[in-house]
Amino acid sequence: MTLPRLFTPTSLGSLELANRIVMAPLTRNRARAEDDAPYEIHARYYAQRASAGLIVTEGSQITPEAKGYAWTPGIHSEAQIEGWKAVTDAVHARGGKIVIQLWHVGRISHTSLLPNGQAPVAPTAITAESRTYDGNGFVPVSQPRALETSEIPRLIEDYRQATRNARAAGFDGVEIHAANGYLIDQFLKDGANQRTDAYGGSVENRVRLLDEVVAAVSETWEPGRVGVRLSPFSNANGITDSDPVATFTAAVDKLNAYGLAFLHLVEGQTGGPREWPEGGLEALRARFNGSYIANNGYDRQAAIDAVETGKADLVAFGKAFIANPDLVERLRQDTPLNTPDSDTFYGGTEKGYTDYPTLEETASAA
Template sequence: MTSKTLFEPYALGDLTLANRIVMAPLTRNRAGAGLVPNELTATYYAQRAAAGLIITEATQISAQAQGYQDTPGLYTAEQIEGWRKVTEAVHAQGGRIFVQLWHVGRVSHVDLQPGGAAPVAPSAVRAQTKTFVNNGFVDVSEPRALDLSELPGIVNDFRQAAANAVLAGFDGVEIHGANGYLLDQFIKDSANQRTDAYGGTVENRARLLIEVVTAVADEIGAGRTGVRVSPVSPANDVASSDPQAQYDYIADQLSALGIAYLHVVEGATGGPRDIAPFDYASLRRRFKQTYLANNGYDLEFASATLNEAKADLFAFGRPFISNPDLVERLKTGAPLAPLNPATLYGGGAQGYTDYPTFAG
């Protein structure tokens, strides 16, 4: 096997991907009025349609689920129609696209919440992190603990958003269970101090994630459903006292549901891979479907990992921002264009749709 194997088709559920290179979800804070994706969004994703699979920026399942300024939703008719323009543009270029669905939980601010309410969380524990609101980074607000009676509604919001995704033309959805957002807050015991059926044991802390995934898979099909997890990432101030046992259990449960893929952030999100000891090979063994590896991969590392059969697909994040033709650049050995960090969050076309393709 050679690095060219990365550029060969791959069967993901009922889909055939053009290659094994995945565009990772990347928050860009450019949704329009009503948190609706616009024509610029469609252009941005269509430019990157050569990826084997695009996973969109994280997208709210409800108004309560929002944690950052100008991030898109998928719970109104206008949002569905906006996303339909995106999926049509990507499909016209031969691409495949999943939407990442999230609820941010406690990583939010009262200025973003309906009626100025407190953000919700498994427990009333404030995260030591910031969010982007009112065109700046500020401390997140104090959350309130979700009542047991509210959890079925959140499960249903994920289910309905998945149904909306199909209406919008997406090929599938990725459930965001990583990086310290709501589902991850339930999983990690630094944020989850509950004493009911959703707290305490490994099984209880995974319960909400499994209920959400089950509901989504029942709604749109397991073959259209993926899940992202981050076993040891400290993103947004979460930590687990027993990550190996916790995620071995989650991998077993998700494998039994037959979902399309498990997307694993290996190490700290966007940071060191060796931040904490963890046996990712155990997840690979336990999860019988597609393993999507994320964090710190380049062509050489991804090719070596594929040769060793340690993963099936490989997520590339920020390189896709400044290199809309990343797949071709990797395939031909062309140099990668640098990223302009000043244009990552918010704004318009600059640093979004104006990165050039390689001229050769």
């Protein structure tokens, strides 16, 4: 019987992957509290999942002001670089490929999480209808302040430096997080961006920050090691856009200029219904001239079908990878999956993180 293409090797920009199954970025809130650095449990967690064709790490803040949740890792200090180096070494030792997701949350933060209790930054001083995790529970996000036009070059340099740090940490590439209501998505969507300078108003202006970030990152590392994640039709973290097809058509056109490794799209609502304006998703997917990673609500058969028909080049799985370190083998064999424990998604240590059994371990215990 011919193996479905989902399980066959592929190229992704400059990367050679063992299969077309991607571990999606998954916030788990387990970084060391004192310095937001990953440590030994992160190396075990990601190494356990190294059979994925590609791992995209949990979002990692590019600067202290980019942080939005308690105990999320960063990629802006020496301790964080060293912590991530142990992770990449562990994944590479098992033959895996891993890229880090570069993250700036923008207005989705709380003053208690930020240096000197400062306000979160955003394109416009509009408070999001959203909540964040401060280490004790979920709390409403704080009122943000609008970034000054003069601050944008510094922001671009933060992304550039984070990319240098990712290279130093041994990653195979980076994914720029421009989805799910975080900073770049806030600039893209007019529900959050009401600026009157060169970064607001028209679609051309609202896609400018994305374009400048991608340019800086692609200058710092070859474009074949750079990907972008977008969520055109998602209202995650209280964000909206009046014409997402027009906005993201312009965004994809900008991305096409760089020869990126991939575009990673949240199809519909983040973690929710797969709904979008008729033909909208399909048009964006067809417009992008590189490799396309599909994400949101895929099971085994849907992923196989998407790759076989060319609707996607790769498919990303999220919660299934939390509970199934050997997800690739389980999907290949079409065997039952472990059920994730939602009580251990955020915070903690090994429980619900590195203790889910593989098929082999389950069989040995029987």
